[in-house]
Structures are given as structure tokens and as C-alpha cells.
Amino acid sequence: MQKSIIADLKTAGLKCIRLMAQARLFAITLLWLMVILIWGTIAEKTDGLYAAQQQFFSSYIIWLWHMVPLPGLLTVTAVIFIGLMCRLILERWSFKYLGTIIIHIGAAVLLLGGFLTARFSREGTMLIPPGESRNYMENDQHVELAVTVLNAPGHPETIFSEAQLNASGALADPSLPFIIAPTTWCRNCDLVRLPQPITEGNPHGVAINFVLKPAPHDPVEEQNRAGLTFQLQNAGDRDGLYAIFPNMPIPEIITIAGKQYFLDLRPAHMPLPFSVQLLHFQEDFYPGTDKPRAFQSDVMVNDHGILWHSLISMNEPLRYKGYTLYQSSFLESTGRQTATVLAVVKNTGRLFPYLAGAIMAIGILIHLTQRLLWRRRSESTEP
Numbered sequence: 198m199q200k201s202i203i204a205d206l207k208t209a210g211l212k213c214i215r216l217m218a219q220a221r222l223f224a225i226t227l228l229w230l231m232v233i234l235i236w237g238t239i240a241e242k243t244d245g246l247y248a249a250q251q252q253f254f255s256s257y258i259i260w261l262w263h264m265v266p267l268p269g270l271l272t273v274t275a276v277i278f279i280g281l282m283c284r285l286i287l288e289r290w291s292f293k294y295l296g297t298i299i300i301h302i303g304a305a306v307l308l309l310g311g312f313l314t315a316r317f318s319r320e321g322t323m324l325i326p327p328g329e330s331r332n333y334m335e336n337d338q339h340v341e342l343a344v345t346v347l348n349a350p351g352h353p354e355t356i357f358s359e360a361q362l363n364a365s366g367a368l369a370d371p372s373l374p375f376i377i378a379p380t381t382w383c384r385n386c387d388l389v390r391l392p393q394p395i396t397e398g399n400p401h402g403v404a405i406n407f408v409l410k411p412a413p414h415d416p417v418e419e420q421n422r423a424g425l426t427f428q429l430q431n432a433g434d435r436d437g438l439y440a441i442f443p444n445m446p447i448p449e450i451i452t453i454a455g456k457q458y459f460l461d462l463r464p465a466h467m468p469l470p471f472s473v474q475l476l477h478f479q480e481d482f483y484p485g486t487d488k489p490r491a492f493q494s495d496v497m498v499n500d501h502g503i504l505w506h507s508l509i510s511m512n513e514p515l516r517y518k519g520y521t522l523y524q525s526s527f528l529e530s531t532g533r534q535t536a537t538v539l540a541v542v543k544n545t546g547r548l549f550p551y552l553a554g555a556i557m558a559i560g561i562l563i564h565l566t567q568r569l570l571w572r573r574r575s576e577s578t579e580p
Contacts, residue, residue: 217276218283226280230273233259237270245416247338255315271315278308296564303557310549317545321467324528326536330474330499334541335464340384340423340443343466344373347450347457359465362425374453375432379425383411386424386442398428399437402449409440425462469541470518471500478527478535492527494537509539519543 216222237253244252253259256269268276285301288294321334342357355370357377362368368377386409394405409424424442429435432453441449441462449460477495482488493510498517509515515522525540 214283214286217280218287219280223277223280226273226276229268230270230277233270233273241416243416245414245418247418248414248416271312274308274312274315278305278312281305281308293567296560296562296567299560299563300557301560303553303555303560306549306556307553310546310553313546313549314544319467319541319543321541322525323473323522323539323541324536325473325475325494325496325539327475327478327534330472330497331469332472333466333468336467337464338418339465340462341465342368342377342425342441343459343461343463344370345459345461347459349456356466367430368427373458375435375451375458376430378428378430380428380438381409381411381424381426383409383424385412385414385421386410387412388422388424388442401429401435401437401439402447403442403445404438404440407440409442423462469520471498473498473522473539475537476506478537480527480535489527492524492537494524494539496537509537519545 233253237249240249240253254270257272259267259269261267281301281304285298285305288298288301290298319334319336321336323331323334325331339359340362341359342362344355344357346353353372355372357368362379362382365379365382368379389408389410391406391408404426409426415421422442424440426438426440429437429439429451432451435451435453439449439460441460443462443464451458451460474497475494476497479493479495480489481491483490491511493508493513496507496509496515498505498507498515500517507515509522509524511524514524521542521544523540523542524537526538528536528538
């Protein structure tokens with residue numbers, strides 16, 4: 198009985214492998230892949246680059262009309278990868294087909310690298326004023342609410358993610374003496390001035406004269422301004438209505454029992470395993486103009502006490518611990534203090550395209566060599 202069950206499982210498994218290895222399934226998958234690429238490219242114009250990427254190119258499922266599930270790019274990639282693996286299992290493992298086998302392996306490595314890149318890569322920016330250091334990068338595609346104790350040693354922070362803000366539930370933490378109860382959260386808001394100051398709901402700060410109203414999402418992600426209106430509870434005389442948004446001209450600081458709590462709605466911070474300090478920023482201008490021709494940052498990298506200098510320029514990034522820091526731009530203040538802006542990328546599958554290209558090149562070379570030798574051999578044996 199047990200042997201019969203095992204035999205049936207082997208037969209069923211072999212049928213599944215043969216099904217996944219069919220060229221017909223591979224062709225259908227490639228056709229759907231082209232549909233996704235065209236569909237997603239068109240959607241970039243209306244939804245924006247980031248939104249289209251998340252919906253079509255970084256998802257397992259594409260929701261048509263928010264009701265009908267369709268396979269996304271990650272699902273399509275997984276099907277093609279599994280099909281290649283099944284094809285390799287059924288392949289005739291002999292020297293005669295060595296080139297073809299190696300080409301299939303290279304294609305599988307390329308797909309694996311693409312999957313790792315889509316799922317585990319991280320991107321952000323670092324804005325570093327002269328003399329200061331940063332050990333995190335900012336993700337402008339997401340925001341977070343940070344509550345910082347300004348007059349406490351180390352300035353401890355309590356972070357509430359965008360998902361928590363969007364959940365509309367009360368935000369509480371044991372380290373905070375108050376509760377934040379969101380009333381309005383919008384990823385893109387219009388700041389509307391009220392005809393006259395309000396007193397209902399005990400408003401504070403910006404909420405006295407302004408109201409945040411949800412606005413349509415802008416396809417250009419940088420044009421969106423997030424906003425949060427909330428009720429502060431258990432804060433004594435500071436209870437009431439507040440409104441905050443990124444880069445507020447007057448920061449929202451709440452003093453409770455001698456402690457100053459700074460509430461900041463900011464781009465999400467992603468920590469780095471090292472810190473970067475800007476020592477000097479240099480600009481070169483085109484002669485007779487104020488247009489920069491090139492710019493570079495002289496930085497000090499600090500990895501848990503290990504220090505060294507590095508120069509980051511437009512064509513010479515800094516690569517360390519899987520992260521690549523590019524010289525992106527700069528920000529000049531009124532005091533002529535120029536802050537550098539570095540683009541930070543961690544690409545988990547960065548080496549896979551090179552490895553896959555080398556493997557497939559070897560496979561093609563072997564395949565062509567074998568074909569040439571077999572052709573000469575057949576010609577020499579002809580009467």
C-alpha cells in the first residue's frame with residue numbers, strides 16, 4: 198500500500214514537472230509578460246512611476262478594477278523560473294547538450310537575480326549638511342511619524358509607520374505619556390486656511406488657522422504632501438486638536454512634565470550599518486556661469502569606530518557593505534552652506550546579471566563550438 202502511494206506521488210510529480218516544462222506554457226507566460234510591461238508603462242503616465250512600479254512590477258497580483266486578480270510580474274517570473282528548473286530536470290544530461298544546459302542555467306540565474314532585486318533592494322537619499330553625519334537614508338515614497346524627546350540624553354525616538362497612520366487606530370507607546378488619535382490622514386493634502394480661527398475641539402498650533410483636506414494623488418511623487426490631523430489625549434492641558442505635515446515652518450513641540458516632545462511627519466528613515474559625515478563639498482562651475490559642471494563630497498565613513506576618508510563624485514560612487522552611495526545633487530541654503538544629497542542603493546541581486554551573462558556566454562560558445570565540430574565531422578564522413 199505504501200509503495201503504491203509513493204509510486205502515485207512520483208507519477209503525479211512527474212506530470213507536474215512535464216506540464217511546467219512545456220514550451221507552450223513558456224510562450225503564454227512571455228506573452229503575458231509583454232502585456233504587463235506595456236500596461237505598466239502606460240500606467241506610469243497617470244499613476245506615477247512609483248505607484249505603477251508597485252502595482253505592476255513589484256507585486257504578485259494585479260487587481261483589475263480592484264476585484265479581478267491577475268498574475269503580477271513576480272508571479273510571472275516565478276513561473277518562468279520554475280519552468281526552467283523543470284526543463285533542466287527533464288533535459289538530456291549529456292555532453293551533446295552541454296551548451297543548451299548551461300544557457301538554461303544562466304537564464305535561471307538571471308531570473309533569480311531579478312527576483313532578489315525586486316524583493317530585497319532598498320533605495321533612498323541622504324541629505325548631509327557640512328560637518329554633520331547620517332546613519333540612515335530617507336525613503337521619500339513613505340512617511341512616518343517620529344516623536345522625539347528633545348531634552349533627554351540621546352534624544353530617544355518613537356516611530357509610528359505609515360501603515361499605522363493609515364489604519365486610523367489610536368497610536369500609543371509605553372514610552373509616551375500621551376495617546377495620538379488620528380482623525381484625518383492623507384498621503385497628499387491641501388493646506389487650506391480657515392476664514393477665521395476656530396476654538397472648537399481645543400485646537401493647537403497650525404490647527405487653529407488651517408485645515409488639511411485630502412487631495413488627488415499626484416503622479417510626480419515629490420509633489421505629494423502628506424498630512425495628519427489628530428487628537429492628543431492624556432496630555433493634560435495640551436490635550437486637543439493638532440495638524441502636522443512634513444517640513445513645517447514652525448515645529449510642533451509639546452512640553453509635558455518638563456519633557457519636550459517633537460512631533461515630526463517625515464520621510465521614512467531606513468538605518469544603515471555605518472554613518473557618513475560630510476567634511477567638505479566642492480563645486481566646479483562652467484566658466485562665466487553659475488551652472489555647476491561637477492560636484493563632489495569629501496566624507497568620513499564611520500563603521501563602529503573604524504574611520505576612513507572617501508571621495509564621492511558624480512562618476513565615482515562609494516560602495517560598502519552592499520550599499521552604493523552616488524553623488525546625486527546638492528542643496529544650497531541662504532547662508533551659502535551647501536549640503537550634499539547622496540542617492541543610496543542596496544541592490545541584493547547586483548552581481549547576478551554579470552554572473553548570468555557570463556554563464557550564458559559560455560553556454561553559447563560551447564553550443565556553437567559543438568555545432569561547428571559536428572558539421573565538419575558530418576562533412577568529412579560524406580562520400
